[in-house]
Amino acid sequence: MDIAEKLRLQRKPLVLAAKTVMEDAFKRESKPLLNKAQLSHLIGVCNEAACAEEIELYIRYQASREKSEGEGRKKSKGGVWDGWLAQNVIDAANKVLSTLSSDELKVAAWRLYAVYLTREFTYQKATHPDEQRKDGDESRAPQGDGSRNKGHTGTGGHYREKGGRR
Numbered sequence: 001m002d003i004a005e006k007l008r009l010q011r012k013p014l015v016l017a018a019k020t021v022m023e024d025a026f027k028r029e030s031k032p033l034l035n036k037a038q039l040s041h042l043i044g045v046c047n048e049a050a051c052a053e054e055i056e057l058y059i060r061y062q063a064s065r066e067k068s069e070g071e072g073r074k075k076s077k078g079g080v081w082d083g084w085l086a087q088n089v090i091d092a093a094n095k096v097l098s099t100l101s102s103d104e105l106k107v108a109a110w111r112l113y114a115v116y117l118t119r120e121f122t123y124q125k126a127t128h129p130d131e132q133r134k135d136g137d138e139s140r141a142p143q144g145d146g147s148r149n150k151g152h153t154g155t156g157g158h159y160r161e162k163g164g165r166r
Helices: 003-027 036-048 052-070 083-097 103-126
Strands: none
Touching: 003 083, 003 103, 036 052, 036 103, 052 083, 052 103, 083 103
């Protein structure tokens, strides 16, 4: 039996765990400062990890790294793993992973869980449009006077100035 078959029964608990963590995060007074890039990085770490503890360490490191940036360091423009979210992501995963026997299965479950977290985060972010954008992702925020980039060439006009075609 391959890994995918062994994890089939764990998919629903992983989806529900991701859903609960993100729903709880968006119900808090201080909304998550996380952005989709951090979750994409988590997926990448899951793809390279040899054990579940390596993934947990990465999440804890990210949460502590952002807190320590206040001492003369520049604040990152990206999102932030806060301690509450990091611990809840780990705890929810561990409830499901505790039923698995090998590191190989646990890492594969983390991969699925990270994807489910990303999907639920994206959904929660989209369903809370009135929330102030705190994650540094301004890609969907209103721009300027509301005009739709009148006359914008996509290159700031530099391409045409250098003799190129429009």
